[in-house]
Amino acid sequence: MTEESNKKRRSSRAWLWLLVIPLVATLYPPFYSFVKPTFYGIPFFYWYQFLWVIIAAILTGIVYYATREKV
């Protein structure tokens, strides 16, 4: 393996750290276990987690494209 591709592999590894963000954001309930602010009457506790479904999916998508190896 060349120096170049080694470096590339290492930089693509760094992208994987993005995947840790959803864990921190959703596994610490003191962040979000509130009623207010509500969104269309939905308590914060619920819409915050719905929002993270979307953010986590986007982050995973970003990591997928960033680490994709050309076949």
Add this chain to the structure above:
Amino acid sequence: MNWTALSVFIVLFALVTVMGFIAARWRRGDLTELNEWGLGGRRFGAIVTWFLLGGDLYTAYTFIAVPALMFGSGALGFYAVPYTIIEYPLAFLFLPRLWSVARQHGYITASDFIEGRYDSKLLSLAVALTGILATMPYIALQLVGMKAVIGAMGLSGDWPLVIAFLILAFYTYTSGLRAPAMIAFVKDILIYVVIFVVVIALPIKLGGFGHIFHAAGIALSTHHPKGSLVLPKPAFMPYATLALGSAVALFLYPHAVTGALSANSRQTVKRNMAFLPIYSFMLGIVALLGIAALAAGVHTKVTSNVVPLLFLKEFPSWFSGVAFAAIAIGALVPAAIMSIAASNLFTRNIYKAYFVKNPSPQHESRVAKLFSLLVKLGALYFVIGIPTQYAINLQLLGGIWILQTVPAIVLGLYTRWFDRYALLIGWAVGMYYGTSMAVANGFKSSIYAIHFGHLTIAAYAGLTAGVVNLVIAFVLTVVFRALRFHQGKDATVQEDYKVEVV
């Protein structure tokens, strides 16, 4: 008897039955081989895999049990959402490695990998038995979901369930994994249509989300024990550990492994981790049905009836029929995949390892097909012969058990440092400790409080047992390595874990 709902239900059920049998010809392969019958020839692309895994992981039981839990205790039941948020980033890390090594070596089950990696039939047997034991009650619970909707339409007795399951057993036998893959399309389209209608119609009918949550909050505060709309402080740790533990365990369930290994490429697996969260969003809405049922004034002692009763109360009969069909078909897909996964484990890691050493591919496939029938009969017996509560208890144990295979499988995908006997002992202690915690709780909850001096931590028993398991495996590996235990031969090399296509 609700004839309108029943007619819609029967038409849709008949449609998927026909599809189940036709599926044998789809992407035609030699179904007398286990790789074809049990993994669909590893030919499923991104879209089929998405439907298959979605249909596989978000089961009928989920649609019944998650809202039921919300209905009973409020916010705590919503842990299913963070659970499905974090499972995909986690699986993104290790699942592609499992796919690659399995493709490279023709592994069909996680236990195949364990045997190749650690050169240990015993550890492989332990993982296989854990998988089969955890899967059986899970299949039975799919029947519980089906029973709830059939009952809601006014059909009583066990015979509708027996007929539905016999049909399922026959087309799984003939078509293998292709059947649930094809039926998953219908199931998911139905589910999405139902959810789309519900999310628009229900808030209008019940006076807006503000009113729904307000009314539900009042209803929850009258429950014993009291429920609440947001988590009280003591519930933080249980909520987080339940979500984390369940997320780590999910992709080690045999049916999830089978679904993932049937993908045609490593890219397909990765891409699905970014797109499967669409199902998680839907699951969140389904969970809120429990809140909506509270606001709608649904009354029942049997919480598995919450969702069916809500539909019958708020929607026209024909639409309830569609929703019920979606749930019942939603039971067929995972039940089929689970029985196939259990059969794969039995055939490869028990039958082949201990009974007939070198079966022909045809022989292997025949054994798997017969075992899949046996598994389904067993599940049927569970639901009809013994109280449903046992199946629910065992399913709770199943989650705890599956977590005990994490050190061997997930860590094994990264390192060969752990000693096979250390892993085996860690597994055994974890199984014992996890089970005894659940028993000590009287199976009422999987949250168990442990005491360190003054400190009390209430956490998911599976995770607690898993940590103990991991510590034992680590310490014993250090000891065994110092004693120069023979490490066996590793059949895999580092490059195997990164293979794109062969």
